[in-house]
Amino acid sequence: MDFPRRVARPMFTHMSNTTGPRLTRSVEDYLKAVYSLTEREESASTSALAEALDVQPASVTGMVKRLAECGYLEHTRYHGTRLTEAGSREALRIIRRHRILETYLYTHLGYSWDDVHQEAERLEHAASDTLIDRMAAILEHPSHDPHGAPIPTPSGEIERPECVTLNEVALGLAVQIRSVPDEDPARLRYLETLGLVPGARITVRERAPFDGPTTVSVETRVNAEVIGSDLADGIFVIPVPGR
Ligand SMILES: [Zn+2]
Known part of the structure; x- marks a missing residue:
């Protein structure tokens, strides 16, 4: 059998203790970017992704292809990139971590609403789902972060208001x-x-x-x-x- 010989950068880092393997930081950033670009549009274009992630369009093309092979993205040349159900589930896990972290930093650690985002961008890749769930419990399961964005539930449901x-x-x-x-x-x-x-x-x-x-x-x-x-x-x- 002919296996692809590409020496891929790892897509997964370690096993998380709650749900399946943890994705690498860059994969998480891609899924999150596709999620936010497709909140108001049908799909994300390569150029929009390159701009959102501050990388070259050529590297977006390569990564999108690999993530499509892994079942996280769907990509067609004319319709752009969309999340699959698995991709959407992962994106919502990351978004939950980010928004719970922001809310915790704001509510319990004295951060102002304008400096929680950068801190959460770093911590979202390191925090385990267990840590996030404990923070959420202390926060009494908030529905929105300090900027008003809805926080996905642990099972990946998210409010989609008619905004x-x-x-x-x-x-x-x-x-x-x-x-x-x-x-x-x-x-x-x-x-x-x-x-x-x-x-x-x-x-x-x-x-x-x-x-x-x-x-x-x-x-x-x-x-x-x-x-x-x-x-x-x-x-x-x-x-x-x-x-
Ligand atoms: Zn944020």
């Missing part, structure tokens, strides 16, 4: 911020100074055409704030509950 971005909200409609992007500390600090944090109730007052700025009023504040469309695009909102 729209602030750019898609009708003028004059009161909405509540559900989540904000967590990667950029400066952006988080800025959003905080504007009062644009998860749970805040806001109304879009005005939106300039051609990707121009949006004027929003925050329920607890007197003055309206003006933000660019790039900032508004990352802010996910839901209808105000109970209205």
